[in-house]
Amino acid sequence: MEKLQTYTENLAILAVQALIEEAELTPKPGLVDKESTGSHHDMSIELMIKSAESLEPAFREIAKVSYGRVPSQELREEIAAIGRQGEIDMFQATGGVNTHKGAIWALGLLISSAAMNPGETSLDHIAKTAGNLALFPDRNLPQQITNGTRVKEKYGVNGALGEAQQGFPHIRNISLPVLYDSRRRGIKEDLCRLNTLISLMASLDDTCILHRGGTRSLTATKELASEILLLGGVWTQTGWKVLEELSQCLIKCNASPGGSADLLAATIFLDYLYKNNTSHLWGFKKYSLIRK
Numbered sequence: 001m002e003k004l005q006t007y008t009e010n011l012a013i014l015a016v017q018a019l020i021e022e023a024e025l026t027p028k029p030g031l032v033d034k035e036s037t038g039s040h041h042d043m044s045i046e047l048m049i050k051s052a053e054s055l056e057p058a059f060r061e062i063a064k065v066s067y068g069r070v071p072s073q074e075l076r077e078e079i080a081a082i083g084r085q086g087e088i089d090m091f092q093a094t095g096g097v098n099t100h101k102g103a104i105w106a107l108g109l110l111i112s113s114a115a116m117n118p119g120e121t122s123l124d125h126i127a128k129t130a131g132n133l134a135l136f137p138d139r140n141l142p143q144q145i146t147n148g149t150r151v152k153e154k155y156g157v158n159g160a161l162g163e164a165q166q167g168f169p170h171i172r173n174i175s176l177p178v179l180y181d182s183r184r185r186g187i188k189e190d191l192c193r194l195n196t197l198i199s200l201m202a203s204l205d206d207t208c209i210l211h212r213g214g215t216r217s218l219t220a221t222k223e224l225a226s227e228i229l230l231l232g233g234v235w236t237q238t239g240w241k242v243l244e245e246l247s248q249c250l251i252k253c254n255a256s257p258g259g260s261a262d263l264l265a266a267t268i269f270l271d272y273l274y275k276n277n278t279s280h281l282w283g284f285k286k287y288s289l290i291r292k
């Protein structure tokens with residue numbers, strides 16, 4: 001019983017850790033990091049960390065109710081209710097700023113899946129099970145117009161809901177392979193993660209970029225990010241130059257790749273599950289232990 005409690009608590013701790021590591025990764029184009037607030041006028045690195053920490057109780061609760069279960073309508077609605085409480089906690093911590101709504105969604109589903117499948121080391125399986133859970137409709141979802149619903153209707157994109165319901169293809173097919181490939185080349189971890197973010201930006205239909213900057217911004221973002229990858233990655237001299245161009249472009253059109261940032265955090269979370277074969281999750285106690 002105590003072991004189970006440690007496992008579910010540690011899933012929550014790791015998710016918070018992943019959010020903090022995403023926020024602290026510096027530099028990041030258009031996003032909040034340790035040196036810049038990117039295209040955001042109402043956020044700071046301190047606010048991002050406070051927001052991440054406020055989510056631990058909701059993440060812990062999601063892990064606890066999901067443990068040993070299988071995807072079902074009932075579980076979907078249970079975690080939706082906890083996720084919505086998590087959003088309230090986030091807005092309370094940030095004084096009404098939307099720092100991590102997309103991250104609560106992605107990480108909430110992935111934590112639930114990891115708790116449903118204790119000891120599972122196939123990240124593909126964890127992402128797909130999370131997708132199966134997201135396919136159940138949330139019948140209690142309040143009918144509200146969000147940035148995402150507006151943009152999805154206008155541009156016909158899938159957004160955060162579609163990404164999850166397809167079992168997170170951007171994580172399975174792009175970000176995890178790019179992270180591992182970058183590491184295999186012996187590149188510094190921060191640059192591996194930055195390159196991973198760029199690989200997401202090159203492909204994701206990020207509703208956060210679309211709602212602020214329209215298709216022009218999204219197309220420019222994807223083109224510049226793809227160019228960085230074609231040039232060999234952020235660690236090349238030419239790739240780094242285009243990265244600077246991408247940052248300026250996002251700031252100029254006031255656009256932010258918030259969806260890609262969320263998926264980077266989700267990638268870091270899954271990577272932690274894989275790294276130590278999950279057995280470490282049954283042991284350690286607090287994320288101060290794994291902070292760099």
Ligand SMILES: CC(C)(COP(=O)(O)OP(=O)(O)OC[C@H]1O[C@@H](n2cnc3c(N)ncnc32)[C@H](O[C@H]2O[C@H](COP(=O)(O)OP(=O)(O)OP(=O)(O)O)[C@@H](O)[C@H]2O)[C@@H]1O)[C@@H](O)C(=O)NCCC(=O)NCCS
Pocket residue numbers: 079080081082083084098099100101102103104105106107108109138141146147148149158159160161163204205206207208211212256258259260262263
């Ligand atoms: C299904 C939900 C995700 C709700 O979907 P919807 O599309 O209605 O939601 P949005 O409010 O638009 O939030 C979606 C957020 O997801 C991120 N995102 C965007 N594109 C993608 C993508 N292609 N794939 C994955 N993720 C994506 C993004 O989050 C980040 O950006 C946030 C800031 O964005 P924005 O709201 O646009 O804010 P600003 O630009 O600051 O707006 P203004 O101030 O200018 O107005 C930031 O939070 C990042 O996290 C999108 O914003 C889901 O939330 C839901 O149904 N929840 C209910 C509870 C539930 O079921 N939970 C279960 C799991 S816990």
Ligand SMILES: Nc1ncnc2[nH]cnc12
Pocket residue numbers: 022023030031032033038040043048099100103256258259261262
């Ligand atoms: N680092 C970041 N900056 C701005 N928005 C975000 N949403 C998630 N992570 C973010």
